[in-house]
Amino acid sequence: MSATDQLKALRVRIDTLDERILELISERARCAQEVAHVKMANLAEGEEPVFYRPEREAWVLKHIMELNKGPLSGEEVARLFREIMSSCLALEQTLKVAYLGPEGTFTQAAALKHFGHSVKSLPMAAIDEVFREVVANAVNFGVVPVENSTEGAVNHTLDSFLEHDLLICGEVELRIHHHLLVGENTRTDRITRIYSHAQSLAQCRKWLDAHYPNVERVAVPSNADAAKRVKTEWNSAAIAGDMAAKLYGLTYLAEKIEDRPDNSTRFLIIGTQAVPPTGDDKTSIIVSTRNKPGALYELLKPFHENGIDLTRIETRPTRSGKWTYAFFIDLVGHHQDPLVKGALEKISQEAVALKVLGSYPKAVL
């Protein structure tokens, strides 16, 4: 058989498979519509239906990854199913998700990675604004950065948890690749200024010292903001990610210029919905102690005694009193798990204040 005939035959097979896939996707979508009807028909008086179920979504994605035998990678098939579920959920309800904008930021990329592309994503000018939109019920969820593997905690986010009463409903991790970008009319031999967010400039410090030691580095509110500026400036470049590059049609002068190849940022999904256990969860708490020797040791003891893994601990000064600190702690497990529950009960007896910010499924993708 000639190559042309082979291709023709393979494409006929692909067409037939696509038709079957379409049929199955449509059947799945109709099932999701029925799920919505069942949810609506079984509400107690005054109860609002809960369409978005993060614990179920985490299970579906993990199940698919476990079943997958290739040749596509587990992550690749999970991404496809992420989008299918996103479309199915949109038939039940279009979620509104606020994120730290403007359009093209890594936070928007994180929001779409977590919820898929069938949500309405709304850019906010500041982290506090994302919190306020969720508190005001203007959106269903918010997405904010919380820690970077190179630069550490995002203090604005931690402080916002001290001010607002919101729950954490999920987490997303994103590999962060920074690129040096320019507009089409840029004179690349005449770059006198490089714009980016302060954290991104810090994440590319060594690369900048080696390649552009004498060029002014200008911190702007976001990478997307940097990308927007250089579109029309002939003597400046921006450090930003792929989304911003695409959005503003910029040219790549250098790719992946972050100093650490494993540079990643963790984002949190904030909302008002408590998430049931999945068996593979994390819990975030804020706790403050009395200012006495050994206070932190005493505080952490119940976790050790109950064999609970702590994945992160961050300290922030509280605004309520001089030299009073709040500890942000992430641990493995759900607050309803007996061992976690027991440890938290012991801690709340000792601590000045303890607040469970939420239990949520560990990031699948």
Ligand SMILES: O=C(O)C(=O)C[C@]1(C(=O)O)C=C[C@@H](O)C=C1
């Ligand atoms: O299982 C549900 O509760 C659904 O609404 C269905 C479905 C899905 O498409 O699988 C859709 C949205 C939810 O977030 C979780 C799962």
